Amino acid sequence: MGRSRKGRDISGWLVVDKPAGITSNAVVNKVRWAFGAKKAGHAGTLDPAATGVLAVALGEATKTVPYITDALKAYRFTVRFGIATNTDDAEGEVIATSDERPTDAEIRSALTGFVGDIAQVPPQFSAVKIDGERAYALARAGEEVEIAPRPLYVESLDMVERPDADHVVLEMICGKGGYVRSIARDLGQLLGCLGHVTALRRVWSGPFDAEDGISMELIESLAKTPALDEHLRPLEDGLADLPELRTTAEGAARLRNGNPGIVLTSEAEYGDEAWASLDGQAVAVGIYKAGELHPHRVFLD
Known part of the structure; x- marks a missing residue:
């Protein structure tokens, strides 16, 4: 017989406001430890540099994870024009530059092409599997691989701010499997100026809002206490749709x-x-x- 997993039989959702600089799996491990829970998982990976909603399911709530993963999500992100990187974000190496800069009208016109049912090629540095290997592992090894386009439903993509000629702040509502970095890359290519993501925040995911999220600092300070349990939301929230x-x-x-x-x-x-x-x-x-x-x-x- 297999060894039973130790821990509490506790079920529910914890909405974490993930900070930058930590992986989604590290957040899940910290939450599992803080609750002393047997089982935990998250509903949709965020890149280490991204912030915002990371919904963590405990116990029986893990059975509702697919319904949050499939739900619509909202992202607010900043695109830096004039520079392309190998990771499509600010963490990567610069691979090309451009002196071209689009007007506000050109940006708004280009955004319409990213709304609806679109086909999107994930970044070279992504968790997509190619012949059993993660794309990011192949990219780190210096291999440039061809990644097939994937379908993505985008409900809306709007310009919310233009701080200067080099940057634009966008907000996107989309379905499962969207890569914001690919949106920035493809937008820059379409506008002829190149681009990459410099900041990314998941504002909401299904029924969960970032403004209701708990910080990692609070999780650590309340760990192993009944006060942390009070932040747990019922598993039924994962079935809201x-x-x-x-x-x-x-x-x-x-x-x-x-x-x-x-x-x-x-x-x-x-x-x-x-x-x-x-x-x-x-x-x-x-x-x-x-x-x-x-x-x-x-x-x-």
Whole structure:
């Protein structure tokens, strides 16, 4: 038999306002340690230099991570014109420069081409896998590889500030898998002036806002105390984009055993993915069919 993981059986979401200079995995490890939790994971990686919302799931809430990962997210970022880097951000080496600078009107016109369903090539320095290897590992080894374009839905991309001729501040709302660094790179190329990201902040992710996030300093100061538990949000927050269906005690018992269970109310259409609750507590996620939920994710009581 495998060895059981030590730690508390604690479930919920912690919204962290990630600082620059730390990896997303390091944040998760710190949160797991601070709560003494058995299990933790995050919903969407942020680059080490980026700040903002990093939603960390504990315990049973890790089963809701895909719904936050798939949710819309908002980013505010600064693009530096005139310089291209090998990482598409300020951390990389300069590979080209340009004296051209776009006007505000040219920027706004170019941004329209990045809205809707687009195809985006991830940066050479990214976690994309190529023949089993991470792209960043190959790039660090000096290999230049061809990365296939990936689909991305961009709901909006707006210019919010133009501090000077060399910089522009943009805000983007997009779906899963977007690379802000690629937006900056491609925008600079389209405008004929080159560009890279100098600052990036995730403003919100699904139901979680950066302004509600807890700092790493506070996490460390409250570690291993009941006061930290008070910052934990219920796992049900991770299901905010799915219809909620109320069930009975008998229905909940069937659902927790992996069987279809009756639901009393429904905001869902036949075949929709939804979640069942008993007294406000999540029981299962599944497919709604004719008064029953057919579960494919079950939450422990």
